[in-house]
Amino acid sequence: MKILLSITLATSLLTASSLREDAKNAGLSPIPASQTALLKLIDNPKNPLTKEKIALGKKLYFDPRLSKSELISCNTCHNLSEGGDDGLEASIGHKWTQNPHHLNAPTVYNAVFNDSQFWDGRAKDLEKQAQGPIQAHPEMAATKTHVVNVVTSMPAYVNSFQKAYGKDVKISFEKVTDTIGLFERTLVTPAPYDDFLNGQDNALSQAQKKGLKTFITLGCASCHTGVGLGGSMNAINITGTYKYMNVGDFKGDKNGLVKVPTLRNIAQTAPYFHNGKIWNLKTAIQEMGRIQLGVKINEEQTKSIETFLHALTGRKPLLNLPLLPESTQKTPKPELN
């Protein structure tokens, strides 16, 4: 009995460690368990994270007054109470305009692990990305001047910028978006999957381990790789092959490539694909097999992968709802048109 137990234990340890080895060879890496290692991974060397900047960035992220209507904040489409997205096929913004390319809002959670931002990867980091939606007409529709005027109209905001960047800070549009980007860098969600890769053998169930193995064996990790299980532009050109290519006019980057989305919290971020046409995780898995890997993923494999994907649902940072500075007579008025 004792011997049997030892053997079982050894096998299970061996399995866990060989699975970890497989994962590593497939280019998968966990969110580091050590705070120091994590900070190194998410920090912006040119504008290092500090408590003050993060707190300010959070306020700006939640402040609808940055938009032209003063009703739409970053959190409207990248809702941190949900999966870091809006749960719509294609986002709705200013004047109830749907994204003209029928693009799905990607989750902001773990977006720091993406090699680049936007579906065509046109922004190199979160700071650059944040400049887009605030100004885009179908999204927040604001001008740079509006944003700067809103922020500088409130002494409490000016004070927070000074605390974060020093007395002589120049509050520019870019300073605002840089600070939002910094806050977004902190939105990482370690999951049972990470605990497993970081050495906790029992963080994943047997079924989830099997699913991870299937995920690797079938080649899913060739695109969904790295810390983010996605986030790079190394997908196969999908033009013409995807069955919903006729929805929206998005054609990818200059090479026709669409960014590989992160799979972290995928169970919370339906609908799927760049145009949000797939509402079902099983269908998404099978479609990806067909389009990207040229294989038919059978029912059992699909279920197994799906089971694994649930182990990517992470622990979200607990955030206090920010209390925003009050508007003053100098604060620009909302414009609804």
Add this chain to the structure above:
Amino acid sequence: MKILLSITLATSLLTASSLREDAKNAGLSPIPASQTALLKLIDNPKNPLTKEKIALGKKLYFDPRLSKSELISCNTCHNLSEGGDDGLEASIGHKWTQNPHHLNAPTVYNAVFNDSQFWDGRAKDLEKQAQGPIQAHPEMAATKTHVVNVVTSMPAYVNSFQKAYGKDVKISFEKVTDTIGLFERTLVTPAPYDDFLNGQDNALSQAQKKGLKTFITLGCASCHTGVGLGGSMNAINITGTYKYMNVGDFKGDKNGLVKVPTLRNIAQTAPYFHNGKIWNLKTAIQEMGRIQLGVKINEEQTKSIETFLHALTGRKPLLNLPLLPESTQKTPKPELN
């Protein structure tokens, strides 16, 4: 020197206590300092507050999936990061429709102290009120069925309802809105004004005390009275007298009366009046003098009252951002039209 100090102190104590007496005689009462007394004031005897119900109500309050588009939550127009409102003249809802009567979203903070809800007082309490905007076509535009289907599609929500109301709970639309109403009852913001009325002589500055005195003397407290400094239908009929009566078609209740709004956090809830036409607190004070009291409030009095009103900016409850249950395949899909 010692004698002088004693006299000054005595005068100041006398002033404070006589000002408190004036306030009491004018019908003003503080948010109680004692938690027991406060609970008695805000509780719903038919559905008593519990930790479980409040936590669930908070989730529902922040859940945009209760709306037809699944993009608009209670918090969209009654934003707890701002003044508990949206900072617009008249709210924007489903399909970017502005409130057809050009009505301004009242703050949800301290709304529990209102005698009745809505500008025409047609809902007796917050629970009844919550039924309105969720179903109103220019607001959240949902059907009762949509709301029930959304909530019951998520095991985590069902579980929370069972924890809050017992295993046999029937999750109806009214159960959802009742629970939202319960959460809203807890949104009270004690202010320096309350500290003063509760006995802390120095909670108000001399200028604020003077302002309170002016506020009472001029008769402002005849309408802005009670714990909420407002909240009743005892205003004068304003039909025809208000200079922006031509904005919106709202004519008040059956007697032409418009509910007196709370003055708590008034510095954070511009624009003012039922149709949000006044952006400036000074102008609002003077207009109210003209319309309601038939007096011209001079510059000095206006400034004094304004100084006092800032002492009504309260301490908001610190809330964790709720993390919402994840949608399932049974969750109804968003409808944008």
